Amino acid sequence: MKFTGKRLTQLKDRRKFWLDIHLWLGLVLGFLLAIYGVTGSILVFHAEIDELLNPKLLTVVRPTGGAVYKPLADIFEIGKSAVPEGAKHTFATYPRNDNAAFRLNYSVSSIGGKTESWQVYVDPYSLKVLGKRLMKTSDSLFPLTFIGFVFELHYALLIEGELSTVIVGLSAALLIISVLTGLIVWWPLTGKWQQALMIKRKASGERLNYDLHKTAGFYSTLILLPVLFSGIYMVLPHNVVPVLEVFSPVTYRYWFRSTPMPGKQSISMAEAIARAGQLYPKGRPHWIYGAYGATEQTATYTVCKDDVDRPGSWLQRVCVVMDRYSGKVLDVDDPALPNATAGEVFTHWQWPLHSGQGFGMTGRILVFLTGLACPVLFVTGVIRWLHKRNATSVRRLNNHRL
Template sequence: MTNFKKVMLFCHRWLGFISGLVVFIVSITGCIFCFQDEIQDAMHSYRTVENTGKPYVQPSQLVATVKKAYPKGSPDYIYYFGTERPAAVLVNTGKEGFDYVYLNPYTARITHHEKPQTNFFIIVEYIHLYLLLPPAIGKWVVGVAVIIFVVLMITGIILWWPKRKTDRKRSFTIKWGGRWRRVNYDLHNVLGFYATSIALILAITGLAIAFEPVSRAIYNMANLGKVDYKTEVTEPKSDSLKQAGVAAKPVIDLAFAYARKNVPQAEMFLIHNDPAVSGAIGVGAYAKSMHYSHATGFEFDKYNGKLLKAYIYDKKSAGLKLNEMNYDIHVGQIFGLTTKIIAFLASLICASLPVTGFIIWLGKRKKAKTKSKPTRAVSHRKTHRHLQTGQ
């Protein structure tokens, strides 16, 4: 082995020890989360509703219903998930945190409510993102482990890549008929190789979700540095001093109607009315239900309903489109069930790599000890013979 590969092996081994447990946890939780929509749909009846063919009730009516149930709550976010899915309102209850309230979008009747921290998949998501540590600490622990894992994948390819062309066919297959240690070795190397490209995409999109500088770097690279990020994404603010010309109808209703009229093909809508964000009311119109890419957005003055800014999908820069795809790419839903299965399998392989790698290390350590024992025995026999013969 060359000195270069010895250095690569040293880095691969010890970086694996440092990050292995975190990589295992993050990968396993990623596997579980991949099919969370499908699993929850099968488990919970409140996640589906009958499409009556009637128009949706107005957002203001959903808010009024929720306000009766939560008089002191602030219904800041309103979701219309789709024609056969419920509407939902995220209520800020102050010190008690947030509640999700699900309603029938055709009748405004409350069908279910829950605190996010009691939902199994939300817990899985928080483990995935923060290891249940405080977010400011947890995201750095996970982020550093993911960066180390990227280095491990690169060093692993360097160490494993066969020198001779004649060895490549053998190196790309798992020898299922071999001894279990050989099978474990192949599982680590061969599966690691096949999963690397997908794992790199999952790692980079995960880092982009957690860290704005990574997201900004992707934005700038896709746009070749020609588009100003702040100009494109900065949300407008309504002027609280200019309350003249108050809208005749609730602005959230006007905003929702405008979005439905101008993006009639959209399946899902998200309305934000959080005064802490900008004072404006925004509506996001999404092409597919439960998918968060391919969105067109509108911002309205909170007092008179005037359109302040439009984020038309077709007019967005390539960088912004790519940023908005981060979540759908990361969870594997960007192209439907096929990519979900690919993301699931890649995450499962990533979870196995620290385990198979540790077994390889244990095997080599045990083999080194076994080799050292005969050497000590031979030395002992030679010394004993020397004492007997006096030679």
């Protein structure tokens, strides 16, 4: 739509207000956006990058002749033999393909209250322990592996405790406002759409910087908005879910708790995976959550499976939550269920949207490129601001001389 006359003047005056908001949000939070973007782009392919950096630990050679995995109970048992007695099995990552190792996470408490996080790697065909890595200690400032460092920088800015979730969640919310105000400022009021959507050839350095900022901002907006919102949801679910429940009921799988039973031991993680497999025989397990932290006694088992091909949902990922003592299923996170609410379908989409995995390799590449656009937006935005500030200073100097 093209505007003229008085209406055009009114809209330009209003856009000046939004430009000021966009400018200051960009200057204050643009560096954080660049951090989120670069680290997010790395994490889109974190498994592939980690395997490339540590092939002897994370990759295996599948034997010929249609070899299959050894029993899960044996894989978990051999992994436990690589850590001190009393180590808690907190998490497991199922191999993402036939040439990847099992990743088993353990929490080890040592004398003096120090806690260590270890990751053990097992060849599922031979039951050979490929090695282990110390991921982090309770007295270390940073994770001890590259991907671990990137993960913590991305979701917590390397800040310990609940303060990190507040800072990350609030900054992401303000960045959503920055993106929306950028779209308002970008909107071509005079109807010159081609000029708004393209970079001018053979332009000056200042014009090239401006075009790069506005085009990178426009083309990344469609991906950036859901990625930022899903980030808020994942770090501040206790704040987001109640808002969603105003519109539709939501069950959040991390809020379920096991009921300790006197004299009864927890079922094994392998048994939890087997029970999830009874509900969903198809697909490949991916993440398996065990017991950890202050809620160890009441923690649940959560088994997430990928490639669960079934009618009723584009997404092929489901998560089954069960009581760690009785094995009773407490929740099934599956948008294809007949009783799944709109709120549950919406929340189920947040991780696939954030990682790009909801749309396969195409989605991952789009999220990857959008992440790389973030530092471009920050740098070109700062340069644009410096250009305008210098121009204002020159005008003031010339007016003073006159």
